[in-house]
Amino acid sequence: MKSNCDTCLYFSYDEVYDEYYCQVNLDEDEMERFLRDENSECPYYRLENEYKTVQKQI
Structure with missing residues (x-):
């Protein structure tokens, strides 16, 4: 996958x-779909946003 995992x-x-x-x-079916997927980006990617987490704490 070409997504930025970092x-x-x-x-x-x-x-x-x-x-x-x-x-x-992922369960077995989801893993198979994920591995066979021809998309260039990971469908499970979520940006880690530290600032958003801090806003909720205030």
Whole structure:
């Protein structure tokens, strides 16, 4: 996929394995559709917006 995972809400770091991974929880059918998808962008991408989170806390 050509999306920018670095800014995605679901992109996390695993300290045990020392690597980044995607936290989107897909069932078997969804995973197959995702892997076969010919789109150039990830359909599950969500921008991680820290400022929006802080606004809710105020």
